[in-house]
Amino acid sequence: MQTYATLTPIDAPKGCAVALGYFDGVHCGHRAVMDAAVQYAAAHGCAPAAFTFELPEGQTLKGGRILSAAQKHARMADTGVEICLEPPFEMFRALSPEQFVQDVLVQCLHTKAVFCGDNFTFGARAVGNTALLRKLCAKYGITVEIVPMAQYGGQTVSSTRIRAALEEGRIDDANAMLGAPYAIDWPVTHGKGVGSAKLGTPTMNQNYPAGTLQPCCGVYITRIRLGGRWYPAATGIGRRPTVDSAADAVVTCESYVPDFCGDVYGEAPVLEFHKYLCPVRKFNSMDELAALIHRAADKSKAYFAAK
CATH class of the missing domain: 3.40.50.620 (HUPs)
Known part of the structure; x- marks a missing residue:
């Protein structure tokens, strides 16, 4: 075009x-x-x-x-x-x-x-x-x-309705109205290394720029396109209360891609959102948080394997 x-x-x-x-x-x-x-x-x-x-x-x-x-x-x-x-x-x-x-x-x-x-x-x-x-x-x-x-759903499709669905975690409704999965392509940036160093789940950070709609905080089944191939992923959007309890902690968008290993900093891969799994919450230990991430990744792999 x-x-x-x-x-x-x-x-x-x-x-x-x-x-x-x-x-x-x-x-x-x-x-x-x-x-x-x-x-x-x-x-x-x-x-x-x-x-x-x-x-x-x-x-x-x-x-x-x-x-x-x-x-x-x-x-x-x-x-x-x-x-x-x-x-x-x-x-x-x-x-x-x-x-x-x-x-x-x-x-x-x-x-x-x-x-x-x-x-x-x-x-x-x-x-x-x-x-x-x-x-x-x-x-x-x-x-x-x-x-x-x-x-x-008996009503006119509009960007306003899609924004409301995304903000409420109704990703199925948003994707149906969009006619394609909601997706982002923000550049991958460096985070604080918590996923790699403390959880054993290295993540890709694609944080939302100002002026863009941020979906409901929570954990999602996603998939990401890297090197011309789609990979199942688990994505969390939120303030990471388990690792950062500060009241002014920034909201991050981090994806764990279990079947990928490589350096993609500075790239802008497409990340599609397919299912909302659960809200973000504070865990009592890093082990509990790591377990959630692995469960979410397993659900993502099963979801796309079934499709």
């Missing part, structure tokens, strides 16, 4: 079928919008594209970021989108609805058709809705298709 980080005319001689949205999480509702654009492009000989945007670091629309930029782009590319126009929000936030259609859809993307959900808004202060989008696009012969909102 070719990504453009500024408002610029893109190279698409036959025009584009464009999915519109912020696409935070690239959930199954977002995927439906992109799928519709990709299918239209294939049928009409144009390029499948998406228009989204980037917010300043540490800022989000309604809560912490669900995915990193790299994960967002990878999941968009998986739908078949080939072109992504993703300027900073500040670059177009003051455009009127009329200017947005003219400057972005016509001049930059040479749009033949646009696709969005029925809650899509655009233009300065979000004054434009789908009815206005149809009216303005008709002037340029642009087809507008409103894609039905995806449903889960």
Whole structure:
């Protein structure tokens, strides 16, 4: 997927079928919008594209970021989108609805058709809705298709619902709405060496940056991609009360990968979350904590062996 980080005319001689949205999480509702654009492009000989945007670091629309930029782009590319126009929000936030259609859809993307959900808004202060989008696009012969909102559990899928599910440890619900396992790809950093030195369970630290959504603290069945291969893992998110009782202890994200041995510091492997096992708690001894880690790792290996 070719990504453009500024408002610029893109190279698409036959025009584009464009999915519109912020696409935070690239959930199954977002995927439906992109799928519709990709299918239209294939049928009409144009390029499948998406228009989204980037917010300043540490800022989000309604809560912490669900995915990193790299994960967002990878999941968009998986739908078949080939072109992504993703300027900073500040670059177009003051455009009127009329200017947005003219400057972005016509001049930059040479749009033949646009696709969005029925809650899509655009233009300065979000004054434009789908009815206005149809009216303005008709002037340029642009087809507008409103894609039905995806449903889960009898309610509309949204990034807000996914954030709530992750924060409450309902990883099954979050993954169902995302349409793929929730995952992170933060760089592996050095920890305090407790896992190696005291527990016999060396861990990989991928701690959450500011501005990103942190799931419910607890122990999870996960898997991690290292050297082109997936490995079962057990991941703990929390303050590690057994090894650090300080009131201001930082929250860490540490994964024990029983079948892997190697140096991955500085790398950014993808870590997928599949099951929530139990909350983090303080143990009476390091042996009890080590036993929990090994049990969680065994459950992870059994889980993926069964799948």
